[in-house]
Amino acid sequence: DSSVDIISLKDILKKSQDHCYTKCRQNDLNLEDYYLGGEKQIDALFQKVRNLKCNDLFYNLFIKQESQVEIVKFSHRLSEFVDSESKLLTDHMGHLESDDVEILSRRIDKIKDIAWCLTSEIADNIEKVKYLILHEHETFNIYVVNIFKQINAVLNSIDRLEVRGRDSAGISMMFVLDSFEFDRFEETIKRENLYDRLKERSDHDILINLGISVNESEDENGHKLIVIAITYKAVAEVGSLGDNVHFLREQIKNDKILHKLVSFCPKCHTISAHTRWASVGAISEPNCHPVDNTTTGSGVPKSGIIHACLNGDIDNYMELKKKYEKHGCFIPQDVTTDTKIIPLQIEKYINQGFEVQEAFRLAVNDFKGSHAISVHTTLAPGKIFLAQKGSGQAIFIGIAKDHYMPSSEVYGLIEETPFFIKMDGEKEVEGKDGMTQGQIFVLDQCSAGGIDGIKATYYDNTPIVLGKNDIKYTEITSRDIDRQDFPHYFLKEISESPHSVEKTLQNRWRIKKDKIGQYVITLDNKTFPKTLQKALLNKKIRRIFFVGQGTAGVAAHTCADILNYYMDDPSFYISAIKASELSGFKLNDDDDKKMMEDSLVIAISQSGTTTDTNRTVDMVKERGAYTMAIVNRRDSDITFKVDGVMYTSSGRDIEMSVASTKAFYSQIVAGALLGLK
Template identity: 35%
Template sequence: MCGIIAILRRPATRIVPSSDEVLAVVATGVDRLHDVLGNSPVILSDTTLLDAAASFEDADLLLSGAPGLLALMRDPDLAGRIEAILADVSPLVCRIESALEDQDGTAADMEEANAALVRLRDAVWAVKRDRLDTRDGVASLSTSGTPSDAGLVVLLSVQQALSAIDRLEVRGRDSAGLQVTVWNHGIDSDDPSLNARLHDPLHRSGSVRLLDFDGVTGGALAFVVKEAAEIGELGDNTAALRSALADDDLLLRALSAPTVEGSVLGHTRWASVGLISEPNAHPVDSMRADGLAEPLVTAVQNGDVDNHTDLVVTEDLSVAPEITTDAKVVPALCAAQLAAGHERLEAFRRTVSAFEGSLAIGAVTGDAPDRLLLALRGSGQGLYVGLAEDAFVVASEPYGVVELTADFVRMDGETPADPDDPGASRGQIVELDGALAGTLQGISRRSYDGRDLPVGDKDVARAEITTRDIDRGDYAHFLLKEISESPASVRATLRGRLVGP
């Protein structure tokens, strides 16, 4: 199995919170925990514990998204001050748990108390690991440059994509790649340091592609970093990608532009077709081996295109011999459809409809880096469109989206739009509009045979997991995490259910 991640963001619609506002909310949560312990014995039916959880959830919301990141970056002391306040939380929670275990109560009251504790732990984890650690991750990506506020927001998407790849690696990790596309970047298309990186036909790590966006040649730049290794540990790939991005002076120059924007498309791979190599790592692009010019398309893919060898021949797709992954046919065929005169969404629909096999695909065309194309067909694959604050986050598993949002639209690759014509109408195609990122209005959905499938509130589901449930944390492997945390889980499950002699 493989993993797909993509993040498409628009400028923030919320103002940056002040440090005092954030600190006050965090401190209120700690005060409520002290209030819980002020009752002797602890009153199980009291709502104070829920109030504490709600305060930390409010802090998480304040620190989320672009406004939260900028609050943390503009005040270098804010993260440390938050951590100092949160230092009291763990011992307070331990005292509350001990107090709960020492008293009698109804099963219903105990369940409510346990649920409140879970909410509390989830919220505190989110503040510390999803917000403060994200700030540190963004800072580590910009050590050799000075990004503008807008550039920091692009790096926020990069950091969150790397974090998602870390979680998705449980599905496959022999290679990984990330494409960072930026526009309003201020880099001249004749810049020597840019031109030196434009012509790698194998699209290896460090390659840059020039996009004709907004009517301007070079109006957008697509930077790609990749890592491929047969042997390694979880986290090695993202560490390599992070290092390559942090050392990319050209990218950091682009991110210093005051109005720069960007999107991210990434993948973690478990090779089933093709060697483990940088040319085979996704994203792959549409550049032809014979040098003929065609529109630029880049793509990532989960699953196998069973008829890819036939398509290379019948569609005259010129593929370099070093590229042996079946995923190459996705951007190559889509580029051919664009060159034939089809508009973007129709070209993509014709492309994915030609494939045999169970597939999940994400793609970006060079003329519209502020849009994302998705396709899902068959069983065994998944794509989830997360509705975050001013952002879409797309992942092949729900745990790829939950750092940004609990709300998502699940694509359906199996139910036919027309039961009388299941072969042609099975599968869904989605186009995401970055100008409306994070909203249902920004999602355009249709079936594989081109029927419109409107998206509404009924399509929105809510994740029942949080990053605390699925994050590997400081453990080397997920199994070690499960083993280490199991005693506490059993204890929490049995709390209030055992009666002494």
């Protein structure tokens, strides 16, 4: 059903309001079963709201102004309701049972996520899509709206990802037309005096802003297809967050050729984008990703259009470049990024007769160094080729109902879907011919979607069988990483520090009923397991180490000092040490397996994925130590390694700034709570 059912949304909200905290208490209702209508009802509301992002429902909203108004009103009602519930929770803090606080807090957060989704991820994006297409299209067919909806989604993603690097940003789109539709497209742009501009933009040796490439291809049945690639690039060595994407939006909005093209309803399309922090090559349009397979000279025949983006490094770039140029084709002097060799190596294997997927696999095997690569090409319309090998880079494949959304960080895809598969190119596995490393995923738009539309192999072509267990779910939403109205994430996160500390304290203390005004620390069994409590009471633990890396390492020293002060017991050895120093210099391969059975190691990590910290936890556990973690991110790697976990803030309080602020303060408060316990 493509209709937007506002009435059913209002009905669910009414049921939630009828089971607010006050009414549950007045009617002596169990909070677990009844608060806000119960967990299942809130999840049903969230799913209904998320479904509004699907193509059909989004289009239905897009063309009905009255529905948009209703959605915004509904969101405001939700926000007002949840604000009142949040205040009640704060007012009753310290008097509620720990389990009740957890129920209230979790459901209030979900309602906040729902309100945010309606306002920021649906209503605001309708306005962004309108801005891109309004002045070029008198009527809105569903294809035109959906293509610009997806372009907008990619721009939003790049806008968030650029916190990792923002000296340049680029986006390329490939549209597939059958020959009849392409002829109609050509006639239209000739009639509207755009043909000369098309030719001008198609004449380039280097892929720069507004570049267009046109190439013939064919489908599986041998029918002729025309693929048109359009690229937009922004470059600014000095600038502010948001500048690059704002520039790209303006380029897309004002591109008459693009708007004419999408009105012919291409058979399929792919979009690839990248935001760059230059590690190889000057900061310039030619070096801005994506780069293509265009060269000078005539030594190598051209094989379609290939666009590539890279995170990481091709360490043997100069060696591969020399080999390539021996055949009479040359990389333009203005292109100095190592990314350029990616499409050229793929083209080399295509010219040798290999299919595109095999050519891609052979090419990435030629590259030394750690990398994450994204490629799309006119030779395989509707497909995205991904490769990841080594550490330091990542690729997450977001799995939405209508499309795939690969991203180098989870927060690049969460606006579209909470479901994803993470590529693991770091782990070595037994392959066809011995140990192999690196993974290749091919995403196919012309498929049923989900895991069925993903073909996965290791670098040696050993198949990877994907199952439902490979699909992960994240509770993080775009609400958690939104910059709001702050000019910088750093300033935003400093401002949020008091709230993060408050969240860290939440549900970790109570006022004793039998002693008026006496505060006690309450940590549940998941945080402070009974095994740890018994070990401390029975004096099996005599040494306590706080470990961490970077800012978390500094927090570890502070936590150790606080615990020393609280305990004031010389029979306990309490210390802090960098995780890498403990594992690298204090532990040896021939250590006794019981050498640390009198020790509690408390690891501090913001992300829960810090390699040195996680490796140290593994090593001390092998030697008999008890372990705990103070960590921000729920269900991160470290949480599955330790005996007890104390989450800072809400467990989804993401820091985007390089400098740690709110996480640092929360880590210290968490350490102090452990000390008081």
